[in-house]
Amino acid sequence: MDFDALFSGLDRHTLDGITRGSIYALVALGYTMVYGVMKLINFAHSEVFMVGTWAVLGVYTALGVSAGAGLAVVIGATLLALLAAMLASAGTALAVERIAYRPLRKKGAPPLIFLITGIGCSIVLVEIFGQVFKVFFGAPFGRVTVNIPSVLQTKELFTIPGLDLTITNTRVIIIVGAIVMMLALDTFVNKSRLGRGVRAVAQDPDTASLMGVNRERVIMLVFILGGAMAGVAALLYTIQYDITKFDIGFIIGLKAFTAAVLGGIGNLRGALVGGLLLGIAEVYASTIWSSEWANVTAFVVLVVILMFRPTGLLGESLGKARA
């Protein structure tokens, strides 16, 4: 236990936590939206995120960019990578929905079975990058950690006076990017016609379908939106950590899910709050104990929340419905 380490660098650790938390929050959106509409934990969502990181790597490799390119190239490549990651993740999410969930919906299978096929899809996706692609394409696929060129290099922007806190460009991009994306999504769900459909189905699927909302289309939409957000998270993750691996999804997925529950699953703003809080809690915990225990922190937080406030901090609502 090392509280000195925590308090001597409280501001730095908080910033670290917010950075991590922004990524969790973006991934959490996918869980929360799918849960809100289908009352289902999309177990394969962690892999949707993982696919996004590979898409970023794919774009960088195809463009042949590497660290130290000119500003215009950096911006262009990053935006292209963002687009590719969003497309790849959204596509994966949609594929999972089509292959694993839709047939079961038609059969009216109980929720447990959805969870099992979700797990199955998750394993298949992991193995596609860990095994199948390795056999067909060779490196960089396989069961190893892969470096992603840090196209966007970390630069110190300014130092907050008095706090000795250095703000870098990557942090700004990650935090601002995440928040902008979340605001955009929130506005979309609350203001647009399609978003109204989403909320209607979340509140009461039967009435919504009587009112002419196409449930299948809404489900497709939330998978696409959730996938796209995971794609954004994937890009931000690669900016921060410069790596990917066939199985990075699992732990991030679990934490993002924890974040969603923490904020109140089904609640978009809850995902942001939950993500940030979890990120901060984790960084604090790993400073006090050791980084090995960061994962344990997330689970302990999850259990405590579920015990004392199972509807999360902000309550569960994608409309205002309780599950």
Place this chain on the structure above:
Amino acid sequence: MSQILDAYRGLKLRDRMSGAPGWVRKVGMLLVIAFAFYLPFLNILPFAYIRTDLTSSGSDWASVLFLVVVYMIVAVGLNVVIGFAGLLDLGYVGFYALGAYSVALFGSPSSPVVEAIQNRFGLDETWAVPFVMCIPIAIVMALIAGVTLGAPTLRLRGDYLAIVTLGFGEIIRITARNLDNVTNGATGISGVPVPPGPEIDGRSFFNTIDAERWYWLALSILILIIFLAFRLEHSRVGRAWLAIREDEDAAAIMGVAAFKFKLWAFAIGASVGGIAGLLFGSKQQYVEPNAFMVNLSFLFVAMVVIGGSGNIYGVLLGAFLLTYLPERFREFQEWRPFAFGVALVVVMILRPQGLVPSRRRAREFEDRKVEAEEAAADA
């Protein structure tokens, strides 16, 4: 796929079995058990092709059989949780690990826990808790873990429970890896004790070479556990679980203490998992955290749901297929997880009730399908 299954259904093995007189069933059961005990020596063609050691790179046949039976124990235990009580437990590997670690921590002379006890009481360096005493320790440890985990979480919605248990499985593994001064961390613990037995040819009865003895031991335990599981299923406890699954509120109003019985299911499942882990750890004589990855939990759940949750024969089949097939086709080892994932998705989509479902479950699924179709037709 479904043609094969239809052909199988045409046999109506189950109807023939249940239609046969009592003594025929008993004799049949005895023959099956006798055959199971004989399996390690199976050498009659063409049946010998099921052996896994036909090529030099194959796995030891008796060891494979042992693993199959240990996983069958796991499946029967997890079936109490998933199949009987209807609770999805994705952290079952945690209990399995606890069982293995209990016997290692208390039974191995080189474990930090035993060393601490030796120093504290000035005991001999070879002293450790005897194997027979480790059995209740393992069961109680798993039981306590099951109750501690279940008590706060069993009131939650089913899918929350799944995630919390998943976290629990990971916590057990991470703890085992990081508590260096208790569990030796990633190094693991060697010198795990084996059951007592007469010495034969200068070796203890249970050793690393004669795997068939381990298999017989595990098989005997499996038979005992199946017997007890049937007793539970056909008692007021089984009825209570079924009532809870069908309509929890109505069951509570009819006097069924729903939470108590769910907690019992969890505790029973946990202790059976502990027993399976104990057997595994003891046979390996070595326990390390990486043997208890989260994937194992998925494998366990898959055994139950692919086999047919709620039906003990079904989950035995599930455990057999998912343990035996990868060992039989070891040359495709790298493809195992991929094939497993694909099988999980395909089987669940084609046959969500499992390969050999319980009759009740099969009907439940049929009803839901009809309801879903009607709802689709309405829309």
Place this chain on the structure above:
Amino acid sequence: MPDPSKSETVLDTTAADAPTTVAPDTSDHDALTIDVGPEGETLLEIDHVTLRFGGVVALNDVHFSIKRGEILGLIGPNGAGKTTCFNVMTGVYTPTSGEVRFSGKVISGTKPHKINQLGIARTFQNIRLFPEMSALENVMVGCDARHKTSVMGALFRAYRVRPAEHQLPQNPLRRSLAKVFGVSRHTMEERGGRIKSMELLKFVGIADRAHELSRNLPYGYQRRLEIARALATEPELLCLDEPAAGFNPAEKEDLMDLIRRIRDLGHTVLVIEHDMKLVLGVTDRIVVLEFGQKIAEGSPEEVARNPKVIAAYLGEPDDAA
């Protein structure tokens, strides 16, 4: 109230396959009689109970009591709060204010299964059987509420009891074993539960389809099965939530008879019902609810004459209020 029953009764009793009218039950049901305290004592008291859901007042200061041994009717128009009242009594909801006392003990806020153990059982307006269980098994779940064996008893069967002579098995070997070692309490309870459940099915008149899945039973059978399942928990107070819903007049007659026979076994009965004829015919006393408030209470004759009740039922403006 108009009485259209005559012509329909004829129609229905002549219908060959209608499983509606059940042959009078002739078997001896002494075994089903329950031990209760003295008749006429207050058994259940709803003491100024108010229940709010957000801004909606579902029950407003409702106050009445049930005496041991009586058949009390709880009536009122749709949405008057009858079922809500049941739910408060059986622990589904906890009242916002006020108390529910059973045999002098406060039970509001107690868990549903505990309330059942105290001696209150109920049926449901929309039938809630366990569909994948046979009729017999459904009743056995009710019997289990009074059984002492739990998981350990079912697993190891170590708790032995000495059976009476007539309870010994027929098989000579088993008979002598049972004499020496006794029989496990689990086995005794299981057998006893089965016998008692069968008796109950006979009592309500559906024993002919005891081994059929409850979901396959005809509607009238399902309603009766719910009553049998509730009786199996040996409740001092049995609450029936619209037991005659969907019944034809002949079936209603049978039901009235059944309710009286249930009372004769020693149970106190509370009936929620829409059908005024049934309620007036079978109850000793009636409580009338409207909009979550009690508007009348008294003997069937008094209630039937009460202008407020008539107004509530005919939906005319309530002059008295």
